[in-house]
Amino acid sequence: MTGAQRLAMSCWMGLIFVGLAAPATVAQSIPAHPRDLVFEDLTFEPPERAAHRHELSNGGVVYIVPDRFLPLVTVSVLVRTGAYLEPADKAGLAALTGSQMRAGGAGELAPAAFDEEAAFLAAELSSNIGDTSGSASVNSLTKDLDASLDLLFDMLRRPRFDQDRLDLAKSQVLQQMERRNDSTQSIEVREWRRLLRGVDHFSTIPSTRASIESITRDDLVAFHREFYHPGNFIFAVSGDVEPGDFLSRLEARMADWPVRAAVATPVPKPDHDLQPGLYAVDKDDVNQGRVVIGHLATMRDNPDRYALMVMNDILGGGGFSARLLTRIRSDEGLAYSAYSSFGFGTYYPGAFRVSFQSRSETVARAAAIVLEEIERIRSEPVTEAELGTSKASFIETFSRNFSSSASTARLFANDEYTGRDASYLVTYRDRIRSVSSDDVLRVAREYLHPDRLVVLVVGDRTTIEAGDPDNPDVTLEELAGGGITGIPLPDPFTMQYPTAP
Amino acid sequence: MRKIACFLFGILLGAGAPAGAQQVDVIEHELDNGLTLLLVPRPGDPNVAAGWVAKVGSVYERPGITGVAHLFEHMMFKGTQTIGTRDIEQDLQIIEQLDALRAEIQDAEVELDRRYQLGEIDDPDDPAERSPRHQELLAEFEALLARQSDLLIPEDFSRIYTAEGASGMNAGTSYDFTIYFVNVPANKLELWFWMESDRLANPVFREFYAERSVVHEERRLRTDSTPIGKFQEQFEAMFWQSSPYGWPVIGWPSDLEGITRDEALGFFDTYYAPNNLALALVGDFDHDEAIALTERYFGRLERSARPPLQPRTREMPQLAEKRMVAYADTNPQVVIRYHSVRDGHVDEPALVVLGQLLSGRTGRLYRSLVEEQEVATSASGGQAGFQFEGMFELRGTARQGRTPEEVEQAIYAELETLKSEPVAERELQKVKNQNAADTFRGLRSNFGLMMQLLIREGNRGWEHINTDPALYEAVTADDVMRVANTYFTPETRAVAVYYRDESTETEDDPLLAGLSDEERQQIRQVRAMLGQMPAEQLDQFLAQAEQMVGQVPSENRDMAEALVALVRQRIEEMGGGR
Structure with missing residues (x-):
């Protein structure tokens, strides 16, 4: 062996030695700084949906995720119903039906007795109906499972809809209605939806004093009767249960409950041509302007979803490290928060929206920065550092979807309810990993449309339009180009809008 | 953010001692230096909830340094020899110089305060009253601080955690103990060992005087500038005659202005020794590895030469009823307190059960005072057992047109019923079921x-999580009647009656509907704090608050849910969470 060879060899041996010894050394001593710590990759395999899916003899679907650590069981039912199925002149009916199933007594028990029974069993019992689904659930000790299931099924099948409790609930709804124009936040949410989806989509048709007052106990009974039957149910069960045993308890309670066909009415898609431009709601008693800038986004199953998630995260979704917050808050001190989201709709496209609040004087300047940043992410690739941080955060937080048996069961049931294929959970992290900066640039160009933006400003119009005396070159007027469309405040009880000034 | 934790502790503790699970399998390990390690491996979710308790709280303080336990908790986030600084040598030099200057400044302040107390000057904080030397010292102090700030890496401790995917880092101080906690990804458990042992082994209490001011500001926000905070503080001081539970956890203002870094260091040496600490890990980890890591990282801490000093002063027996009448910006209400028993006393389970019989939507006070008599809008009561003393508190808010005295009498009537009539079996069973x-x-x-x-380790020891439930289950109707007769005696109670200060307006907020006045008060405090919290902390706080909802007893659930709603609202106001 020549000297040179020996040298090469010993170096090589040395490397091996270091390679072997390093972990042992690290394992025994305390590194000087936490940055010197070496972490293994996080290994996590998500649970399989199919392994937890069961079918009842009546065809009903039940997801069961056992967790025997504590003697508690949670039984949830997803119900095919929703506000989209209520008549337009009875807006508010679905929500009232859902809440009064719990509040109005059930089976043999009047409301107070029903409450007392639930309290005796220490059962947490709930029911509600949202826009596109209903849900009911009970959480109880294992030893009281049968009695608690009886309460749940009484509530699902034989709600009493007590008149006094209904009257009380209606008066509370009307009390809240009065406050509709009080906060810029509720105004923003309402007007943004109307701009995006038009005024005749179910999600933008408001309840009114008239619609609430017209709702009778008979309406609740009818709405309940139409939708609460086994054909519309998907169960999500978690906690201290053995699947076979639990299924037989469910079977016993549903045996004499006739199955009817599930709701087939599709959730309506908005039929609206979005009008780009600048819209303003004048509310002169606030000193902060609330701004939303955006347009329609896309659907949940879009293959570009992962690149879009990363793009949005870097633009403004990722908190302090995101570009929008860094510039608007940290660099310019114009707003406490600035945030973007890119919505993936289940039934109709979600929205891309950037929102922030800023002092009235600086609204225009902050808005100008938002437009610049939208332009920037469409014109130059994101840095590798930005890309890496963003992807790591999606990958590392993935496991939180399954942090409890209850959240896992609910996720599975929801995915079945909305017809989502289970494979996305298996591929999720790899698809995030494969997103490149080229992908981000491509989707930013394809899905962000600076020429189609809707800008909604809620606040003190006079001060906002005057702009910032220190930066007179940026005004709302200038940003608007085509002028500002004023949106008046409607009467909170009739939701009639005065003719625009 | 740490301010919030203290508040959440209030909810947990205010509920009295809850019973635990039937059997929680805990692996217990003790290091040679006396440190206790509690491990509950729970595979699944690849995260670890990690925390530690120092068995020290405000009752371990003495007059002159009240608030030091809590101030100390703040200091623990200020970094170490490694964390939070660009140049530890220079940093330590400056800290030493700052201490020397501060001591001289303090002498000058004491002199000004003496003259103020004698009526010689009108305002001890008026710069015009300061001597030229005093002004000079202040200027030097400021200049040094400016030099130091170039060396500091602000919020380094929390940034390191967050960058590695840890969440919910926080801490809280109570009367009896102090807890530090965080959630870490399962593969980064060693980071937790590094960070936590480092701040115990190599602490540097930098920015001490600035943090003292921060705490004083926190005091202003939570106590001084809230409608009934300052009255509550007076009520505490009135209720406890000799016991250290009579001073506030946050400390008296004079002490907050005077505590020195030396006094804080002394406190650290006494109470943050490993033989006064316990670690707890729950989540996805291997217990052998956790023990090895504990030995390596925490084994380097040295046991204190003497066991930590325990509070000595006990409460004197109360001989006559005490009463406070206050006019405040609040709905008319009454608070009634009896001296009862400490955590772990044989009568405590019966007192806890008694409180639960009275409270909640289907409890006696709500059914009787709110629904039947229509005298109150809310009413509840419960036992609170601390490490060395205990109390039973009842409260009710008067309905419009009714007086707090009417509510007070209605509450006494319910207590009299409990003294003379045994509780029905089914009613007792309802409470036991809910409790379990x-x-x-x-x-x-x-x-x-x-x-x-x-929390349990900070009081009597963690193992009661497995032994308490049987005690609660064993409470009989006779026990309830007996403790009612033993503890609800007029001469051992203190009563606070609040009338609305007519100069102030009522608040009508749907979020606050259904909450007691004390809870409304807390919600307002939190709202004020949320207003100053940056977005990423809000997300963390939301996660904590949501977890909290499932953990508070049912009578506190409305409050916890309101809290979550409030944080969500705030996040939405700021543009939505992640």
């Missing part, structure tokens, strides 16, 4: 279990 279910619910999350272990 709620405490199981409190253990559903890793975080909840970790907190319960630390």
